Amino acid sequence: MILPIPPNQIKKKLIEDNLITTEKFDAFFEEAQRKNQNLIDILISEHIVDANYIYNFLASYLGVDLAQLNVRHINEEVVKSLPENIAREKQIIVFDKEEDGTVDVAMLNPSDLATIEFLKQKFNAPIRPFLASTDDLNRGFSIYGLSSTKDFKKIIEESIEESLRSQKKTAEEAAADLPIVAIVDNIISYASSLRASDIHIEILEDVTMVRYRIDGILYEIMRIPKAIHNAIVARIKVLAGLKIDEHMRPQDGRFRYKSANQLIDVRVSIMPTFYGEKAEMRLLEATQKPLSLEEVGLMNHNLKVVEDNLKKTYGMILVCGPTGSGKTTTLYALMNILNKPNINICTIEDPIEYNMRYVNQSQINPEAGITFASGLRALLRQDPNIIMVGEIRDSETAEIAVQAALTGHLILSSLHTNDAPTAIPRLIDLKIPNYLVSSVLNLVIAQRLVRRICSGCIYSYDLTESEKNIIIDQFKEIGILNPEQKIPRLAFRGKGCDMCNGSGYRGRIGIFETFENTDNVKKIISSDNFSTSLLWEEARNQGSETMFEDGLKKVALGITTIDEVLRVIRE
Numbered sequence: 001m002i003l004p005i006p007p008n009q010i011k012k013k014l015i016e017d018n019l020i021t022t023e024k025f026d027a028f029f030e031e032a033q034r035k036n037q038n039l040i041d042i043l044i045s046e047h048i049v050d051a052n053y054i055y056n057f058l059a060s061y062l063g064v065d066l067a068q069l070n071v072r073h074i075n076e077e078v079v080k081s082l083p084e085n086i087a088r089e090k091q092i093i094v095f096d097k098e099e100d101g102t103v104d105v106a107m108l109n110p111s112d113l114a115t116i117e118f119l120k121q122k123f124n125a126p127i128r129p130f131l132a133s134t135d136d137l138n139r140g141f142s143i144y145g146l147s148s149t150k151d152f153k154k155i156i157e158e159s160i161e162e163s164l165r166s167q168k169k170t171a172e173e174a175a176a177d178l179p180i181v182a183i184v185d186n187i188i189s190y191a192s193s194l195r196a197s198d199i200h201i202e203i204l205e206d207v208t209m210v211r212y213r214i215d216g217i218l219y220e221i222m223r224i225p226k227a228i229h230n231a232i233v234a235r236i237k238v239l240a241g242l243k244i245d246e247h248m249r250p251q252d253g254r255f256r257y258k259s260a261n262q263l264i265d266v267r268v269s270i271m272p273t274f275y276g277e278k279a280e281m282r283l284l285e286a287t288q289k290p291l292s293l294e295e296v297g298l299m300n301h302n303l304k305v306v307e308d309n310l311k312k313t314y315g316m317i318l319v320c321g322p323t324g325s326g327k328t329t330t331l332y333a334l335m336n337i338l339n340k341p342n343i344n345i346c347t348i349e350d351p352i353e354y355n356m357r358y359v360n361q362s363q364i365n366p367e368a369g370i371t372f373a374s375g376l377r378a379l380l381r382q383d384p385n386i387i388m389v390g391e392i393r394d395s396e397t398a399e400i401a402v403q404a405a406l407t408g409h410l411i412l413s414s415l416h417t418n419d420a421p422t423a424i425p426r427l428i429d430l431k432i433p434n435y436l437v438s439s440v441l442n443l444v445i446a447q448r449l450v451r452r453i454c455s456g457c458i459y460s461y462d463l464t465e466s467e468k469n470i471i472i473d474q475f476k477e478i479g480i481l482n483p484e485q486k487i488p489r490l491a492f493r494g495k496g497c498d499m500c501n502g503s504g505y506r507g508r509i510g511i512f513e514t515f516e517n518t519d520n521v522k523k524i525i526s527s528d529n530f531s532t533s534l535l536w537e538e539a540r541n542q543g544s545e546t547m548f549e550d551g552l553k554k555v556a557l558g559i560t561t562i563d564e565v566l567r568v569i570r571e
Contacts, residue, residue: 004109005061007039013057020048035339036357037289045292051133059131067106067130069095069139070456076143078103082122084144088262090115093132093140094123101125106132106140135455138506142456142499144193152190156222159183163228171245174231175238183228184235188266188281190221192259194501197283201236203229203276214501215451215508216324233270233277240268248272254351256286267351284353290336296329297447297510301543302550305514306445310337313385315442316405318392320417326449326510327414328353331388334412335359338386346382348375349390364390372397380404389413398430405440419547420446420515421535424525434530438522444515448547448568450560452507453492454500458558460490467491467562471552474566478546479536486549488556509559511551511568515539 007029014020020028020043028046032039043049059066074095082094091108092115098104103123107115110129119127163179174180187210191199196212208229210221224232237244240253251270256263263286271278298306309317317334319327332354335345339358350364350372360382364370370378372389373396379387380400391414392398405411417423423444427437468487475483494504515521515535524534551565 004111005058009061010039010043010057013061014043014048024048034341034358035336041289041292045294055131055133062110062131064110064129064131067093067095067132067136069093069106069132069136072096074140074143079140079143082119084141087144088141090118091132091137092119093137094119095140097125098128102128104128104130106130106136108132108134108137139456139499142497142501152186153222155186156183156224159186160224160228163231164225171230171234175234175244177231180228180231180235183224184232184239188257188264188283189259191281191283192257192262192264195507199279199281199283201229201232201279201281203273203278205275208232215503215505216449217451217503229276233279236268236279236281237270240266242268242270247277286355288354290332290354290356291329293333293337296326296333297554298512299550300553301545302445302512302514305443305516305544306334309443309516310334312410312442314405314408314410316401316411316413316440317443318423318441318445319412319414320420320423320444320446321414321448322416322418324449325447326508327447328390330445330447330510331390331412331414332356335386335388338410343385344383345386345388346379346384347388347390348372348379349388360384373400376400376404380409384409386410386412391415392430395431398427398432402427402432402436402440406436411440417446420444420513420544421532421539423515424535425532434525438517438525441517443517445512446515446547447510447512449508450511450551450554450564450568451503451505452509452559453561454494454497454504454506456499456506457495457497457504458492459495460492460558463488463491463562470566471562474548474569478548480546480549486552488552491555491562492558493561504561505564509554511547511554511560511565513539513544513547513550515544516542518542 011025014025015022028042029039032042040054044051044054055066075097078094078097087093093106094103095106096104103119103125105119105127107129110131116127116129159179159182163177187199191212194212194214196214198213200211202209203226206226207223208226209223211218212221234244239255242251242253253268255266257266265284265286267282267284269280293303293306319330321327335356339345339356346360348362348364352361352363362375364372364375372391372393376389376397377400387404387409389397389401389411392401401411401413415423415426417426424437428434471487472483494500496502496504500506520538521535524530524538548565548569551560554560555562555565
């Protein structure tokens with residue numbers, strides 16, 4: 001959210017409503033300035049205010065109405081009368097025209113007089129601004145998406161025909177061929193408009209398949225002739241600075257792409273397969289800011305445990321889960337809280353996914369001899385307070401991380417385990433002695449990502465007997481007896497709408513379990529009859545909940561569906 005109001009006015013209002021003291025507000029304002037983050041976002045993440053309070057206050061201060069496009073009529077023709085690139089650049093949606101000719105505009109910043117004047121000139125009509133939320137803007141942008149799907153397919157088909165007619169001889173010539181350039185550009189641009197996290201370009205026996213991963217699920221988007229596959233891969237290699245004539249070895253690279261006034265970092269992986277080379281592109285928003293713990297999905301007991309452990313100045317916090325479960329996003333959220341003027345934070349990552357202000361970030365480079373282990377050794381000579389290691393993959397990295405935690409550093413890292421207590425035997429498998437594990441480990445966070453229900457088409461329903469039985473069976477599977485009181489009365493789903501491309505889901509959020517290394521846990525780890533079942537028993541005594549229980553709470557709140565929770569728990 002932008003800040004269309006002077007900070008001193010926000011300060012005055014919050015103090016009048018007894019929501020904050022002058023000292024605390026000044027501290028948050030200084031933090032926002034230092035980290036180059038939005039003050040309002042920080043106030044919301046710190047529970048000083050909620051989004052509804054802020055939107056109503058801003059609308060009142062600016063003398064405009066809230067857009068609330070979920071309940072207002074949206075005229076699609078009026079929306080499309082303003083080109084999408086302009087709408088995205090100025091963060092506005094022109095959504096209706098009144099009887100007297102006045103044009104209604106949802107704006108993230110209704111005090112932007114330059115944009116209002118621009119719209120007056122363009123439409124030759126009076127402009128009525130409304131205060132828009134990000135959901136309002138997404139609702140409007142989804143309308144552009146309907147027509148962009150048709151445009152995308154038409155452009156790709158035309159470019160394919162033109163490319164097939166072209167007779168380029170070398171890989172370099174093919175990569176620079178205009179139709180091939182247009183195909184790759186449109187594949188990336190369309191993926192960005194659908195909020196895809198990954199693009200897969202896969203060669204089969206007779207055709208090339210393009211698939212997007214959207215909110216964790218792979219969707220086939222289109223199939224293109226195999227004859228132009230090598231040219232497409234060559235174009236991607238050129239963009240990523242890879243060797244065009246290397247076809248037998250995997251290659252990794254990256255490049256930056258601008259789409260609809262949005263900068264995207266594209267991570268590229270090329271892998272030889274049976275029929276040819278497969279290209280995979282990971283899309284990362286270059287300007288994305290770290291999320292708060294609440295935005296990541298931590299709440300209630302889990303949130304309190306994490307916040308308490310972030311106050312410790314040494315030891316180890318591990319985030320666990322399979323590939324693609326959001327571990328790195330959680331690690332960045334933890335670092336964002338710890339990022340203070342008197343703290344030196346250093347990282348060793350593979351790769352650096354988001355740039356964090358005032359954090360010294362390093363990327364591993366095996367060709368230059370920089371691995372997680374060697375990079376971590378080097379960072380220890382940089383006088384760090386906190387070190388983030390992207391992943392503990394081997395015994396050497398684990399040993400150095402443990403020694404760093406023993407010598408007064410706070411270590412943040414990730415580990416591949418299915419649940420939180422299993423992180424302890426995993427560290428022991430990596431040849432860390434039991435007594436060291438019990439000494440350095442502060443907290444383990446395990447997580448999965450579930451899809452959020454689309455806010456544009458959500459509806460509630462009574463749980464069916466079948467769903468209740470599935471929930472009870474799942475509770476029995478994880479050893480929880482008498483689970484009836486934990487079953488939500490209502491559940492929610494999405495019907496499917498333009499905003500979510502008919503899927504019923506939009507965006508993702510984490511479900512979590514936390515395991516704190518208390519004195520009782522240390523005794524279990526050091527005992528001769530150490531076992532994971534004893535750790536689980538102690539976790540229940542701590543008040544810890546499983547990811548399934550956390551997921552069910554999010555089901556009851558209308559955040560996700562039972563199907564989603566079961567899908568990720570059973571993966």
